[in-house]
Structure formats: structure tokens, C-alpha cells
Amino acid sequence: MKTRIWFNRWFSTAYHLIESIKNNADGLEFEIYGTHPNKDTVYFQVCDYSQTEPVLESEEYIEFCIDFCKKHRINVFIPYHYAVEISGAIERFQEVGTKVLVSENNELMQTISHKGKLYDSLIDSELKDLLPEYSVVETAEQFKKAYDRISQNGKRVCMKPAEGRGGEGFRVLRESDGTLDELFGHISHKISFREVHKTLSEVPRFNELMVMEYLPQYEYSIDCLSYNGQLLAAVPRKKVAGRVRELEHHAELIKIAHTVNDIYKIPYVYNIQVKFTDGVPKLLEINPRMSGGLHISCLSGINFPYLAVKLLLTGEAEVPAPKFDIVATSIEATVVISS
Structure with missing residues (x-):
């Protein structure tokens, strides 16, 4: 039987990752399984088996994944969605005969x-000089203090969710509001400090944000x-x-x-x-x-x-x-x- 590999809810360029696995120099054959909530996911076209997966939260999703591996006798699971949580449940996948391409060290x-x-974790390491100036904030008051501190050091400021993926939520902050030219121009990641602060002030606490110097x-x-x-x-x-x-x-x-x-x-x-x-x-x-x-x-x-x-x-x-x-x-x- 061919080795069965499953990609769950990946981004579209998983298309290329799957092709790379199939076109290996050893000439080994694999059977690729792919799932995603979107039935028109492009990497389904290079999968041998594909299906839409349900939209579930953490523990329910892990149960779905274990059942999927067991039902389809998956040999290798390459997770993207909920990868951190799956790492914490890796022994449960091993019990059904599935190896998971993720670190077993869930704390890591x-x-x-x-x-x-x-x-x-890097503050006292050899890589401490690699760190930009930053603060983790979860209130509007903390956000303002972080913005003031970094900008007063002569640096532009940006922000991003502490647990965001890719470019999700990334914004470059500025003092002035937007202009008419910008309104009719290309979509920009720039946003005024005043606008962000006003929005964040509407709630007592929000999901953690990284406020840091713009590089x-x-x-x-x-x-x-x-x-x-x-x-x-x-x-x-x-x-x-x-x-x-x-x-x-x-x-x-x-x-x-x-x-x-x-x-x-x-x-x-x-x-x-x-x-x-x-x-x-x-x-x-x-x-x-x-x-x-x-x-x-x-x-x-x-x-x-x-x-x-x-x-x-x-x-x-x-x-x-x-x-x-x-x-x-x-x-x-x-x-x-x-x-």
C-alpha cells in the first residue's frame, strides 16, 4: 500500500508542497489526502482523495482529525490548522498509527x-540583538504607552496580532489621518494611531497585540x-x-x-x-x-x-x-x- 499523507486546511501553495512530495528523487509513490472547508480549494486538484472538512473548535477539531486518520489509515499527517493543539495531542495520533509532522514539544x-x-524567550539568548523594540499589549492604555515609547525613540511603529498568521492584522501606524489621495489609491496597511486607539478603547481588553518598531x-x-x-x-x-x-x-x-x-x-x-x-x-x-x-x-x-x-x-x-x-x-x- 502506498504511504498515505494528509494535508488539513492548508493555504493554497500546499499545491506546490504536494507536487514536491510526489515528484521525489527516490521515485516513491504516495497517496495524498487533502481537506478544507472550501470545496473549491485548489490543492484538491493534486490530491488523490479530497473532501470538505467541518468548521470546528479546538478539541472537537482534534477528534475529527483522529477519526479521519483512523478511518483513512493515514500514515503521515501534515497539519496546518490547529497545529499547536495537535502537537499537544500527538500521542493520540500515534495510537491510531499516524505519524505527525510537527514537534512533539507542545510547550515549544x-x-x-x-x-x-x-x-x-530570546531576551537572554545569543539572539537578543535580533529583537526589534516591542511590547505585548491587551488594553488601549498599554497600546498608547507602547506607541509613545517606540515613536519617541525616533522609530516608526507597527502592530500585529501576537498569534496572527502571515500578514493578518499587520498595520503601520502614523500620526496623521488618511488623505483623499490614499482613499482613491491602492489599499494600504497604513492607519492612524488615533483611529486604532479609538477602536481599541471601545473594549476593556482585547486579544494580545504586538506593538513594535517598523522595519x-x-x-x-x-x-x-x-x-x-x-x-x-x-x-x-x-x-x-x-x-x-x-x-x-x-x-x-x-x-x-x-x-x-x-x-x-x-x-x-x-x-x-x-x-x-x-x-x-x-x-x-x-x-x-x-x-x-x-x-x-x-x-x-x-x-x-x-x-x-x-x-x-x-x-x-x-x-x-x-x-x-x-x-x-x-x-x-x-x-x-x-x-
């Missing part, structure tokens, strides 16, 4: 997945492959312009990846995001999962998704030296989802 998952806890320069994602405490590969991927990306042998960032590995020992595949200011890298976040742009890092010659699965199943994988100085982009393609 909780720390990394919350930006405030992540930053706090204006270039951004890198460092895709990492690791197993048993050893960093096997690190590929820095620079956001050049628009959708253009460059795979760059950036010694400073590769060193940061090794230090992150030494501190956290995140298994399998993960992603470190940094952004530069005045030529100095600052940490944005660490994602303990496959990144949305991982398929571009695979152009280095390292098939991250497949090798991560192979490490999970066998504990062994030959990892080639990555190729750098590759500039790539992606274009939208039309995919027929029904006819």
Missing part, C-alpha cells in the same frame, strides 16, 4: 507560535530542515520586488539559523523570517511548519517537503548542498476545479 510550539512569548528594509525567509537536533539545511530566500525571490548564500542569516536550531531544536521543517533595518537583521517570526514560499527554496535542489516526510518515516535522508544565486518568480495559472 506554544512559545514559537506566540510572537510575544517567542521574543521574551523598513529588505526581508528574508530562511527555510530550514532539521532532525534530531541537527540543522541539515538552511536556505535564505530574499524578497526582491513583487513576487521576485532570490536564493542567497547569506552567511549571517545561515549563522542565525544555526543558533535558532541550537536554542529550540525544532524538528523537520520550519521557517525563520527576518527583516533588515540599517543593515541589521531583526526577527519577525519563526514558523514551525512549511512556509508558503517553500517551493521556491526547493529550487536550491533540496526537496524540503519530501525530505521532511522521509526523516519522519525513517530518521534518515541524504541532503544535498543547496544551490544559491537563483532568482525566481511565480505567475498565476488557471486551474480547472470543476467542469
Whole structure:
């Protein structure tokens, strides 16, 4: 029987991750299962089996996942939705014969997945200089104090949910209100401090926000492959312009990846995001999962998704030296989802 792999409620670029697993150098065959609440999810087109999944909260969702693995005899579960909670229930998946591509250290998952806890955990580490100026706030008064402190240091201020994903909730704060030109122009992430403060003041307490210095320069994602405490590969991927990306042998960032590995020992595949200011890298976040742009890092010659699965199943994988100085982009393609 082919090894069965399940992707639950991923973002659309899981399409490429699934293709990478199927097109592996060892010629191994896999049966890919995919679920999502949206019946028109694009990665269903590269799955061997797909179905819509119910919209459930934490514990009910975990029960659904365990039942799904048991019913379909899933060998490898690659979670995105509720990955932190699934990490805490990993023994229950093992009991039904399913290996889960996620860290078994749930405390670590909780720390990394919350930006405030992540930053706090690095204050006394070798990476303390990687931290931007920040505060975690949950009241309007705390928000104002954090904004005043950072802006009085001559820095622009931005904010993001402490447990947000991707660009969700990211805003750059400014003193002035919007202009008519901006109203008729492109959608902007900029918003006035006054408007945000007014909105936050309407409730006594809100979900934790990261208020931090805005980092204006270039951004890198460092895709990492690791197993048993050893960093096997690190590929820095620079956001050049628009959708253009460059795979760059950036010694400073590769060193940061090794230090992150030494501190956290995140298994399998993960992603470190940094952004530069005045030529100095600052940490944005660490994602303990496959990144949305991982398929571009695979152009280095390292098939991250497949090798991560192979490490999970066998504990062994030959990892080639990555190729750098590759500039790539992606274009939208039309995919027929029904006819």
C-alpha cells in the first residue's frame, strides 16, 4: 500500500508542497489526502482523495482529525490548522498509527507560535540583538504607552496580532489621518494611531497585540530542515520586488539559523523570517511548519517537503548542498476545479 499523507486546511501553495512530495528523487509513490472547508480549494486538484472538512473548535477539531486518520489509515499527517493543539495531542495520533509532522514539544510550539512569548524567550539568548523594540499589549492604555515609547525613540511603529498568521492584522501606524489621495489609491496597511486607539478603547481588553518598531528594509525567509537536533539545511530566500525571490548564500542569516536550531531544536521543517533595518537583521517570526514560499527554496535542489516526510518515516535522508544565486518568480495559472 502506498504511504498515505494528509494535508488539513492548508493555504493554497500546499499545491506546490504536494507536487514536491510526489515528484521525489527516490521515485516513491504516495497517496495524498487533502481537506478544507472550501470545496473549491485548489490543492484538491493534486490530491488523490479530497473532501470538505467541518468548521470546528479546538478539541472537537482534534477528534475529527483522529477519526479521519483512523478511518483513512493515514500514515503521515501534515497539519496546518490547529497545529499547536495537535502537537499537544500527538500521542493520540500515534495510537491510531499516524505519524505527525510537527514537534512533539507542545510547550515549544506554544512559545514559537506566540510572537510575544517567542521574543521574551530570546531576551537572554545569543539572539537578543535580533529583537526589534516591542511590547505585548491587551488594553488601549498599554497600546498608547507602547506607541509613545517606540515613536519617541525616533522609530516608526507597527502592530500585529501576537498569534496572527502571515500578514493578518499587520498595520503601520502614523500620526496623521488618511488623505483623499490614499482613499482613491491602492489599499494600504497604513492607519492612524488615533483611529486604532479609538477602536481599541471601545473594549476593556482585547486579544494580545504586538506593538513594535517598523522595519523598513529588505526581508528574508530562511527555510530550514532539521532532525534530531541537527540543522541539515538552511536556505535564505530574499524578497526582491513583487513576487521576485532570490536564493542567497547569506552567511549571517545561515549563522542565525544555526543558533535558532541550537536554542529550540525544532524538528523537520520550519521557517525563520527576518527583516533588515540599517543593515541589521531583526526577527519577525519563526514558523514551525512549511512556509508558503517553500517551493521556491526547493529550487536550491533540496526537496524540503519530501525530505521532511522521509526523516519522519525513517530518521534518515541524504541532503544535498543547496544551490544559491537563483532568482525566481511565480505567475498565476488557471486551474480547472470543476467542469
